[in-house]
Amino acid sequence: MPVNTKTEYALRALIEMVESSQEAISARHICDRQNLPKKYVEHLLSGLKQADLITSSSGSRGGYVLNRKANEINLQMIMDAVDDHSMDPACGHNRDEYCLGATCGLNGIFAKISTDMRKLLSSYTLKDFYESYKKVMLKEKI
Amino acid sequence: MPVNTKTEYALRALIEMVESSQEAISARHICDRQNLPKKYVEHLLSGLKQADLITSSSGSRGGYVLNRKANEINLQMIMDAVDDHSMDPACGHNRDEYCLGATCGLNGIFAKISTDMRKLLSSYTLKDFYESYKKVMLKEKI
């Protein structure tokens, strides 16, 4: 599955940051609101920070803030940030003993698939996820 | 990674069937030529058979034959055949305790991603893989 829990949790955390706008939101608040495991999510947030998607501040009023507009963060960026080796199909990334390596003959087309896949995943922005999420949440409240 | 070893091995086995045309090719021959683990591949072949992508015959002249033209078999079919739960991102397929289920708000867009992904993977046919493979193999021989 292309969207694993790391990606899903990261998305849900980022949605809370969109919601909270310029005000820093703590991991505790994020996890309370989204019902997520705090320690695990903290680890993911550190990945998002390293990728420059968010910034953080320590201390009692600290927390996390988006570092870009929601439409400038896409799914592929998020996946790369929390799960570096996500979309790279190629003979050689698998078991060495049963791989034909450079002579496999499939590397070319595998590379194309990888490119196409990344392109597709780059087409979904955090804005899309947020809006989709918001729509459902508003319905729930009525 | 979208293309795991199951998919890769299945592809390489199917390429040998394309090569062998209407003549049945045994698992032993496939695995000798492609340097693959026989028992494991046998298991994958049974999946391909169940999905009607290939037929098989027992006995000393037995083996496997493609059941469709190479351009009528695509990557998504192969993945479904050897690895049923491949491309279905959705809240709820992950850990229950940290999932908001139906109210997650992401199910809609996750479904769209899944559809788009399947569409993309359906666009690569066995013919594409075979031709890409052949091209490299011919170069090697010179």
Added chain:
DNA sequence: GAATAGCCTATTAAAATACTATGTTATTAA
């Protein structure tokens, strides 16, 4: 200086993945 929050480095638990082992049945060819 207590409380709150980020962050860093293990460690563990569970699940998926990639195989392996053994045995049975079907077909063919000597």
Added chain:
DNA sequence: TTAATAACATAGTATTTTAATAGGCTATTC
């Protein structure tokens, strides 16, 4: 008709990846 070859079925194992937890240290604010 029997030896050889091959599919097929079931169960088991081993490795890897994924998902999380634990504990402590550092930074900031009230």
